[in-house]
Amino acid sequence: MTAEAEAKPSSSTLDQTRFMRETGLAADVAAIVEPVLEDLGFRLVRVTLSGAVDRILQIMAERPDGTITIDDCETISRGLSPVLDVADTVPGKYRLEISSPGIDRPLVRPSDFEDWSGHEVRIELKQPVDNRRRFKGTLEGFEDGEVRIATEVGALGIQHLGLPVALIAEAKLALTDELIREALARAKKRHSDRPSDGAELDEDDLED
Numbered sequence: 001m002t003a004e005a006e007a008k009p010s011s012s013t014l015d016q017t018r019f020m021r022e023t024g025l026a027a028d029v030a031a032i033v034e035p036v037l038e039d040l041g042f043r044l045v046r047v048t049l050s051g052a053v054d055r056i057l058q059i060m061a062e063r064p065d066g067t068i069t070i071d072d073c074e075t076i077s078r079g080l081s082p083v084l085d086v087a088d089t090v091p092g093k094y095r096l097e098i099s100s101p102g103i104d105r106p107l108v109r110p111s112d113f114e115d116w117s118g119h120e121v122r123i124e125l126k127q128p129v130d131n132r133r134r135f136k137g138t139l140e141g142f143e144d145g146e147v148r149i150a151t152e153v154g155a156l157g158i159q160h161l162g163l164p165v166a167l168i169a170e171a172k173l174a175l176t177d178e179l180i181r182e183a184l185a186r187a188k189k190r191h192s193d194r195p196s197d198g199a200e201l202d203e204d205d206l207e208d
Contacts, residue, residue, distance in 0.1 A: 019165050020108040022047050028089045029057065033080055037061055040079050042072070045101045045108055055094040057084075060101055066115070067190055073098040103183045104175035110165060113142035119182065120174040121149060125167045135163065136174070147171065 022030045030047045037044050045060040061076055062068045076098045084096065107113055107121065121139040125132075137151030146162035153159045173179055 018108045032087050056097050057094045058097045060099050068100045104173045107171040110142045113147050117141040119179050122172050124170045126169045
């Protein structure tokens with residue numbers, strides 16, 4: 001962990017490649033669907049495979065600007081279904097589910113940490129740092145391969161820490177009133193010049 005830096009990079013200059021990687025079958029699916037999504041104009045956020053009997057293959061995606069609509073989800077489903085059928089990566093029956101990242105979204109790219117700087121985040125590491133694996137605090141961006149957060153550290157009070165992105169197992173925004181207001185404001189701004197069904201801000205997103 002390092003001291004807080006003075007300068008912060010713009011999210012547009014950061015690596016847009018996902019550092020979060022699936023394992024097992026989900027990783028195999030991700031390798032198949034990610035280039036297809038890119039060709040369709042979207043980017044992959046996360047792939048999960050759940051359920052033992054009634055299995056659900058969930059593919060979380062978004063546009064490069066962070067938005068996604070119901071129509072987008074239908075477009076993605078139509079584009080991916082035949083590809084997944086041919087690849088036959090997931091054996092047996094399953095239900096394909098296309099979803100948005102939700103307001104309390106997972107953070108999977110370095111740029112995500114800059115885009116949502118100032119909001120509360122929960123981070124779990126692959127291995128402990130100073131005997132601690134879980135961190136909760138205010139996101140302060142991303143710099144030099146580290147996620148910057150302000151978090152309370154016992155008797156030391158609020159400390160500004162840098163967590164190596166290579167050690168992050170999971171990072172997710174915490175659902176707060178401030179985050180909801182910010183997400184609504186961003187959606188309104190992005191869609192002010194074109195029709196929007198508001199799909200990226202429906203009840204399903206709040207429950208993600």
